[in-house]
Amino acid sequence: MRVEAVIAEHHWDKLFRHMFPGDHDEHGAVLICGKATTPEGLRLLVRDVVLAREGRDYVPSPRAYRMLTAEFVRRNILRCRAEGAVYLAVHCHGGSGTVAFSSWDLESHERSYPALLDIADQPVGGLVVAQGAVAGDIWFPDGSRVDLDRLRVAGTSITDFRAHALPADVAQDMRYDRQSRLFGDRGQMILRQLKVGVIGVGGVGSLVVEYLARLGVGSLVTADPDRVELSNLSRLVGASRADVGMTKVEYARRLATSANPEIAYTGLCGDFVDQEIAAHFLSCDYLFLAADSMQARLVFNAAVHQHLIPGMQVGSKVQIDRNTGDVTDVFSVVRRVVPQPGCLLCNGLIPPKALQEESLSDTERAAQRYVDDEDVVAPSVITLNAKGAAQAVDDFVFGVTGLKRHTQEPQFSALYSHSLNNNIRKDRWRYSASCPHCSSSTTSRRGKGSDYELPTRIRC
Amino acid sequence: MMKGSVLEALEELRQAFPENVVAEEDGEGGAYVKISDVALAEIYVQPNTWVGFRIPFQYPQADVYPHFVRPDLARRDGRPLGEAMTSSQWRSDGAIQISRRSSRRDGALETALIKLDKVIEWLRRRP
Numbered sequence: 395m396r397v398e399a400v401i402a403e404h405h406w407d408k409l410f411r412h413m414f415p416g417d418h419d420e421h422g423a424v425l426i427c428g429k430a431t432t433p434e435g436l437r438l439l440v441r442d443v444v445l446a447r448e449g450r451d452y453v454p455s456p457r458a459y460r461m462l463t464a465e466f467v468r469r470n471i472l473r474c475r476a477e478g479a480v481y482l483a484v485h486c487h488g489g490s491g492t493v494a495f496s497s498w499d500l501e502s503h504e505r506s507y508p509a510l511l512d513i514a515d516q517p518v519g520g521l522v523v524a525q526g527a528v529a530g531d532i533w534f535p536d537g538s539r540v541d542l543d544r545l546r547v548a549g550t551s552i553t554d555f556r557a558h559a560l561p562a563d564v565a566q567d568m569r570y571d572r573q574s575r576l577f578g579d580r581g582q583m584i585l586r587q588l589k590v591g592v593i594g595v596g597g598v599g600s601l602v603v604e605y606l607a608r609l610g611v612g613s614l615v616t617a618d619p620d621r622v623e624l625s626n627l628s629r630l631v632g633a634s635r636a637d638v639g640m641t642k643v644e645y646a647r648r649l650a651t652s653a654n655p656e657i658a659y660t661g662l663c664g665d666f667v668d669q670e671i672a673a674h675f676l677s678c679d680y681l682f683l684a685a686d687s688m689q690a691r692l693v694f695n696a697a698v699h700q701h702l703i704p705g706m707q708v709g710s711k712v713q714i715d716r717n718t719g720d721v722t723d724v725f726s727v728v729r730r731v732v733p734q735p736g737c738l739l740c741n742g743l744i745p746p747k748a749l750q751e752e753s754l755s756d757t758e759r760a761a762q763r764y765v766d767d768e769d770v771v772a773p774s775v776i777t778l779n780a781k782g783a784a785q786a787v788d789d790f791v792f793g794v795t796g797l798k799r800h801t802q803e804p805q806f807s808a809l810y811s812h813s814l815n816n817n818i819r820k821d822r823w824r825y826s827a828s829c830p831h832c833s834s835s836t837t838s839r840r841g842k843g844s845d846y847e848l849p850t851r852i853r854c
Numbered sequence: 855m856m857k858g859s860v861l862e863a864l865e866e867l868r869q870a871f872p873e874n875v876v877a878e879e880d881g882e883g884g885a886y887v888k889i890s891d892v893a894l895a896e897i898y899v900q901p902n903t904w905v906g907f908r909i910p911f912q913y914p915q916a917d918v919y920p921h922f923v924r925p926d927l928a929r930r931d932g933r934p935l936g937e938a939m940t941s942s943q944w945r946s947d948g949a950i951q952i953s954r955r956s957s958r959r960d961g962a963l964e965t966a967l968i969k970l971d972k973v974i975e976w977l978r979r980r981p
Contacts, residue, residue, distance in 0.1 A: 689912060
């Protein structure tokens with residue numbers, strides 16, 4: 395079984411600063427992890443980083459150099475048992491680019507992990523980190539034991555650490571010659587290995603699919619319940635009258651495979667909010683939300699934080715003065731939703747009222763006399779959609795290929811591009827300490843993976 | 855089949871209204887709920903009413919709204935029922951719709967029970 399670990403950028407920063415403060419000494423910590431089962435194997439999702447204090451929690455060892463104290467281990471393994479979480483002990487080694495457990499490390503695993511498994515009744519393990527490398531030894535209650543495949547740092551950029559750096563294995567493909575001069579062979583390999591989800595294949599989503607396929611992303615998953623209509627043709631890139639009546643995901647298949655015949659494409663004709671559709675996106679490395687329902691926003695926001703999958707929400711809006719009928723504002727918006735504090739929910743971008751209204755049937759809406767909000771109409775301009783789609787995919791590709799690092803300032807959480815006055819506005823997330831999606835509260839869904847329900851619809 | 859969050863809401867309602875809660879699946883993971891024998895204030899002709907509402911599958915982030923009461927609800931003084939109360943339909947039955955939205959709703963704090971208590975209190979305190 396393939397096992398990987400995923401840690402959010404802010405947690406990685408916290409761990410890295412503790413492990414490598416510049417003293418060239420050994421330091422320790424414990425990672426509290428949720429679990430998610432994917433078709434590729436098991437993901438351990440870091441929910442919390444508990445640093446071992448020097449001289450109190452991390453002390454000289456009679457058998458090795460340093461060790462976690464029994465009290466520190468006991469406190470954290472009992473927490474894991476209470477939360478149904480996975481316990482991972484972490485320490486650091488010197489060197490860079492490659493790392494391995496010492497014989498003393500492995501002996502300590504043999505001594506202590508069987509007992510920890512009995513207490514937690516969950517997988518337990520150890521990680522050793524060096525500069526640019528991470529190795530892991532994961533033990534399971536059934537007695538099996540697996541090496542960690544990789545540790546992924548997920549956020550505005552995506553970085554994978556393994557015990558040994560992988561060679562760039564890219565046969566030169568002239569289709570990507572110009573862009574690989576920027577991303578490098580390794581960057582192009584990264585794109586080819588990524589699985590990206592695109593939720594909604596309308597005006598914005600079709601452009602995102604086109605861009606991702608042409609960039610060389612290896613695998614796409616799309617979902618949309620609709621069919622191509624005549625009124626869509628002005629916004630669906632590459633669509634023609636011959637596509638009218640086709641499901642949008644099939645139209646998008648043609649779009650993607652025309653751009654990249656080797657792409658692995660999965661098109662789901664259904665609503666992302668439905669449980670069985672959303673499940674296909676939980677093994678993705680990145681998500682683009684290009685659907686305009688609040689219900690989809692809630693599921694997307696939950697998936698990002700619960701499964702530590704970074705994403706981008708893209709949309710556009712035309713605002714009209716209700717009294718005069720004048721267009722008062724036109725803008726595209728790109729919102730980064732990454733597994734860190736601050737999200738769509740705690741920034742008021744998923745109104746409870748809208749969620750409730752979207753749950754009504756047409757009959758209920760008529761009976762309860764709902765009136766559509768005439769202030770806001772669905773935009774229908776391909777150029778507006780293209781601004782948002784291009785910004786979103788641009789941010790994604792520079793993040794995943796390592797050209798943009800999350801430490802580079804300024805960073806935005808939301809980018810608004812206003813068409814009427816050409817203003818560009820950046821916003822940064824607020825953060826609620828009690829947010830049920832992104833906070834560090836024990837009741838939040840952050841990092842809980844498959845052990846927690848997504849707010850999806852169950853079709854009965 | 856109901857979502858775990860909906861089941862939790864129902865459990866809280868059943869603890870507050872023992873033997874008065876009837877819940878049916880809505881086919882999406884939510885529930886239609888009916889609370890019987892809710893006492894009314896003396897401004898009304900009827901001494902009590904049922905209260906019906908739907909808990910959507912995306913509760914607690916989704917608002918629980920609107921609420922419905924008996925269709926023949928009437929005031930002793932003969933005046934109209936007033937604002938936020940309109941003739942409507944609850945599922946297949948006639949009903950009075952009570953439209954009390956939560957403007958700054960915090961799903962973690964305003965459970966379905968707390969919302970119901972607010973609506974009942976508002977109904978009882980009508981001038």
